[in-house]
Amino acid sequence: MPTLSFAPNIASLVQDCRALLVVAPAGVFAAEGFPELLPAPQQALLLELAREQKPGDLGVVAATLTGAQAAPAAGAAVGPRKLFTGVLPDQGSRYNSPARAESVRRVVAGADLGTTGKAGIVLVLTDAAHLLPAVNAVGRAIPVYTAKSSPASTLAVQLLALDRSGQPIPIGPEVLATLHATRTAAALVDTPPSELHPGAFAARVREELAGLAGVELREIVGDELLVEKLGGIHAVGRCAVEHPRMVVASYTPKAGGGRHVALVGKGVTYDTGGLSIKISGAMVSMKGDMGGAAAVLGAFKVLASSGCQHRVSLVLCIAENAVGPTAYKPDDVLRMHSGKTVEINNTDAEGRLLLADGVSYAARVLGADVILDAATLTGAQLVSTGLLHAAIVSNDEALEQLVIAAGKASGDLVHPLPFAPEFYKQEFESAVADMCNSVKNRANAQSACAAQFVYWHIDDAPVRWCHVDLAGPSFPKNRGTGFGVALLSEVVRRIES
Structure with missing residues (x-):
C-alpha cells in the first residue's frame, strides 16, 4: 500500500513529484496572494483549474496534465506532470467539523495519484487548529491493509501543510502519533478474522505498546476470566477456538497527579450472532466488530507516547462470538463483574456484555474516576446519527459537552443521545x-x-462516564476508518486535572 510521510517545505515536496494534489477552501483559491507552489505556468494552471470548480456541499476534485517532461532539459523548471485541485466548501453546518475533515478525505480519496513513484499533497489551512483533523483525513483516504495478490503499490505520498501565506505548519508529535494510530486502527478493522482472532489481536496489542515508557500490561485469558468475575466476557467467547480475554494496560505519567481515565473497548473479532445467528447476509463485515477496541488502543498509544498528564488505563474486552456446543444460550443467566445478573434473551446482543464487565472492572478494580467506552454496539446507531457522527451517551453533562467539542476539533464527529435511566431500564425487565x-x-x-x-x-460507582457507539463511522462502507482514535485522545487531553 502507499506510504505516507511529511515534507519539510514545498521545494522538497515538489522535487521528483509526478502528481500533486493541492487542497484548500474555494475562497482561499479565489483570493489574491495564494501561496506560490509551482513554476509560473503550472501555478497559473493550478489556480485556473481550482477557480473553475464549484465545491458543492462536500468538496470536489479535478485534474489536468501540466505538459511537464519526464526528463526535462538541464536548468528547466521542473514540476509535476499531473495536477489535482481539491476544492473544499468555505464553511459547513454547526454539526460539522470547522476543518471540514470529511471533505478533505473525499477529495484525497477521489484523486488518482497513481501506484508508483512519488506524489505530493498540499493542505492550505485557514487555521492551524485544523491541522490534526485535516492530516487525519488524508490518512483515512490512503488505507493500509491489503491481501491482494497483484503487485503492491509502491507509491510514496508526501504531505505538507501550509498557512495562507505559504508558511509550513509544524507537524507536532501528537498529530503524527494520531495519524499513525488511526491508520493502524483502520488496518486492524480491515484485517480478516482468519488473521485477527482474539489471540492474534492480543499479540498485536503487545506489539503496539512495546517499549512505551510508563506502560504496564497484563492479560486475563480463558477460565481466568471467571476467577476475576468477568462472566460476561467469558460467556460470549467461551466456545470459540481462541479463548476470550481481557487485556489491561496502564500508563502512569512521570509527574504523577491528574485524573485516572479508563478507555474501555469492545473487541469482538468476529460476530456470528452466536446461537441467535445473523441471517440474510447480516454477518458480512462483522470482522469490524472490534472497531471500538481498535480505537481505544490507538488513543491509548497516542496518549502514552505523547506524555499525557493523566493516568490512563486501557481495558480491551476481546472475544469471538462463535457458534458451538459450549456457546452461551438464550435463557442462560450470567453473573457479571458488577455482581448483577443478566438473563440472556439475545446472544447477538453480546457487545454490551463485554463492555459491562469492562467498565465495572475499570471502576471497581482499577479505580478510574472517568470512563470512556467505545464500541460498534448497535446497528441502530446508523439510524440515529448516521455514518459520520458517532452516538454518545453520558451520565455527566459537562463531559458530554467536552466530547462534542473534542469531536469537532478532531474531525471525529459525535452527537448525543438521551441519558434517561428512568425511561430505559424497563426495557430490560426479567x-x-x-x-x-x-x-x-x-x-x-x-x-x-x-x-x-x-x-x-x-x-453505583462514583465515575463520570461516556459511551461512544461508533458502528457507522468505524466501518461506513467497505473500509475501516480508525474512527475514535483522534476523538478519544483529544477528549482525554481536554479533561481537567
Missing part, C-alpha cells in the same frame, strides 16, 4: 434476573437503551 440483555421494544431508543445497559453495571 422475571428471574436483574435484567435481560436485549430490549423488549426495539423501536424505543435502541442505541440509548444499549448504552443504559452498560451504565447499569456502574450506576
